[in-house]
Amino acid sequence: MSITEFSHSKEAFTETLSRILLIPEYRIIKLHLQLEQWGEPCDLSYGKCNLQKAGEILMRTSLSSFLYLNYSLNEAIQHIAMAGFDAVDIWGGRPHAYRNDLHEHDIRSLHNQLDDFGLEIASFIPAQCDLCSPHTAIRMDGIRDIQTSIELAARLEASIISILPGHSLHHQCPDEGWDLLADSLARIGEFAGHYDVLLAIEPADKYASDLINTTVQAMDMIDQIGCDNFGVVFDTGHALIAGEDTDTAIRALGDRLFHIHLSDNHRERDERLIPGKGRFDFQTLIATLKSTQFEGFLTAEPGWQYTLDPDSAAIETREFLEFILQE
Template identity: 25%
Template structure:
């Protein structure tokens, strides 16, 4: 599905555009040459028929589903009912992915915003392993892959670095449970982007792109040439999915309030242009 000599496909995650209508998000990405869109993981409130119509009209694929891990969707929670509901939520996202032809569902082992254990990190790690095994088995039945995301220390606590995501994936030990690399979180937690990517090469199934400021690629200090070179060399051929936001104190509130602000047109254009130029220079 890739557009630049078949190397990668280019996508952007929907949730960053806040409350704007889906039509506007699809049109923005179509206009700037994207191949796909990553949809927010809200299967209960998403009109899948409408999404499929927009996909057909725009020519965009659904590359992935971005799970939204609120407190009631906590895969490592000590309460069995909460944990069961969280696993069911992942399964529902998998069903959503399967209907739309997406191959990836992003998973965060704890709820976003919980930065310390409710019981102990050891117990919650074990509970996350168990939850991911159950969800991974279901994902495999739908030919969908789960991608463990490592979030920075200010947003969660259990898995902050790609090394920890790899350890978790290894303990889950399921072929349909892999790892996602998010460049924004890596800018906070990793000492070396390239080394971190190489370390997880065999399990890498998804990539999120933002600069160190969380803005569009090329506006900050991240060396995307070395990042893309590493992705090419380790054989990653999936989507490069933009997850940019303006530099504000609370990105989630910003996404809800900014909506269709023209900054997102600028960022969408900037990100894909910057990455495509790098890919072209590295592969010519």
């Protein structure tokens, strides 16, 4: 059990308390009000139960800050904590953590906020860039974008950075795109070697990439570039579209499985539905992860359609993850 304690003004306390009480399943362990700042002692403490049994492999839940793209990163972190997640995956687009937007005082503020809420950073998700373009200037810009993201992730103490492969151009031979991507990733891997971070290739759906759609292709790329700091993100939505067998894929990845992204669809397109709303078999996923002793984060990635009411999506997602982890 982990309990995070912090103090507020009377107004902030009232707002925080109302948010917590709106979530009956939040599992408040201790709620103690003292009125010190208003003439008597004041303190608010709350926490979350570890729902897994003693001896079980610990898998923790995270939510991509992308769901709160209409909010500041600080606001996103607050809402994600209030929804009951253990961690946040920081989206590297604006207004959250784009390239050089965050300065030292911003990073200190984020660290303090994460500590206050007892949240970890599960991974850093850079803004999309082109790593396989036949145009050298564009590809080099993409490499620099990822390198900047690596520097920022290290300052944020995020240990995993996910990378999408991109798509070759309509007139470009896919083999050329593959080789250019391999060169880009090799450069990025060498650069990342100077930082305490791991790089995770995320196989994309067939509409977003014609280079890496499966975990097998991701491992082929890792074998080609020969960088020890590369692994794979297993994305449930992308795996469903690609027709991957979950148990086989997870076991084949072994210790190269760095991270898990959770979304759902109906096998036709990357709908980015809340987990459990489509056709992916999450029970098999959790059973395999427990069997292989995976101890990382399970990060939910609800799509654009949920961004106008992100709190409802966050709570519904957390409730589903809680359900499948208890089975």
